[in-house]
Amino acid sequence: MTRQLVASPDGATQVFIIIGYPVSQVKAPQLMNTAFAQSGANATMVPIEVGPAQAPALIEALKSAANVGGFLATIPHKFELLKHADGAGPVATAAGCANALRREPDGRWSAENFDGIGFVTGLLGSGEPIEGKTVFVYGAGGAGSSIAAGVLKANAACVHVSDLSTTRAQDLCERLDRLWPGKVKHAVAGEHRDADIVVNATPVGLNEADLLPFSLEGLNPNALVAEIIMKPAETRLLLEAHRRGFRTLTGMRMLEPQIDLYRRFFRIPDPDVRSDSLHAIAGRGTTP
Missing domain, CATH: 3.40.50.720 (NAD(P)-binding Rossmann-like Domain)
Structure with missing residues (x-):
């Protein structure tokens, strides 16, 4: 079986958060945790369900945690996530929203949208x-x-x-x-x-x-x-x-290509990943 989480998270584990409302439908944590494990990264992604009224405070609180490396956002938090960035990539700027936010080495936060x-x-x-x-x-x-x-x-x-x-x-x-x-x-x-x-x-x-x-x-x-x-x-x-x-x-089919983009955005090392290992978790996404 493919390992999906770090064996035993410790004080050096880099934590990534995906927020949504609802969040039970998301597949990114399974796929990202597989990518982390295959990269040998001491990192994990955790889903958190939070409503629109509480999301701003939650994002800011988690940004203050030194071992939180970044966020993903799904419905309905993508517009909110961009507000918490110090800078944004071209697609997030054009779209006016972001689905990914990362901590930079200087402590600033950068956003992009990979949808x-x-x-x-x-x-x-x-x-x-x-x-x-x-x-x-x-x-x-x-x-x-x-x-x-x-x-x-x-x-x-x-x-x-x-x-x-x-x-x-x-x-x-x-x-x-x-x-x-x-x-x-x-x-x-x-x-x-x-x-x-x-x-x-x-x-x-x-x-x-x-x-x-x-x-x-x-x-x-x-x-x-x-x-x-x-x-x-x-x-x-x-x-x-x-x-x-x-x-x-x-x-x-929209999510699968984003996993490697997220990994690179979060500066996780290149894994030796076979494409079928992700498909085994996600399932194929096309119909003729």
Whole structure:
């Protein structure tokens, strides 16, 4: 069996935190702890469930602990995480949010967002081109913002963004339009039918009783339907899309490429990792 945690954490163990609300669905701790073990690093990642009202104080408190090396963030804390950084990378700056925060040697904190990079890598790795494609993103939250920035950087023809919060969607579109003029549009729900790639970057689908985040009726028959949710691995949206013959991309395909990016971001030594060791924990993430 693959070792997933340091054998016996001690005072020198570097602790990394992933925060979310909820957090029970996250797969990053298992994957990151495997990467730490394979790297021989005295490090571990721990998930913590914390609500939006309590998250700012928790982040600041944990930043004060000398053996906390960094954070990952999932729903709904990616915008909050960026506020606790002294500096940010280009994707986090473009997206306006971060999913990773690390302590620098001088004590400052740096942020970046790897959701978009992971999504693009997963898509290209599945043989799906992005250049010249029209991408419709449902959700202007942390993941949706990063995915929109990521596909634009990968030369998508245009990106349409829809969110229940008109203000949040407009803010994202204005921010991205400054970097990619004329390639971003604020859209309303239902305007995705001619898109080449439609992404559910909302939490709709986490619960078994959830309805579909958008309708598949009238969707371009050659479109790809993508999901960011990782648990369940096959959401109702993906099952229905697959039943109707659409190509699909699961949330795990977005996460898997990020594990090595997180490892490097946190300055963990290069491991001798076989790709199947991560897949054994996460499970494959594609459907034809």
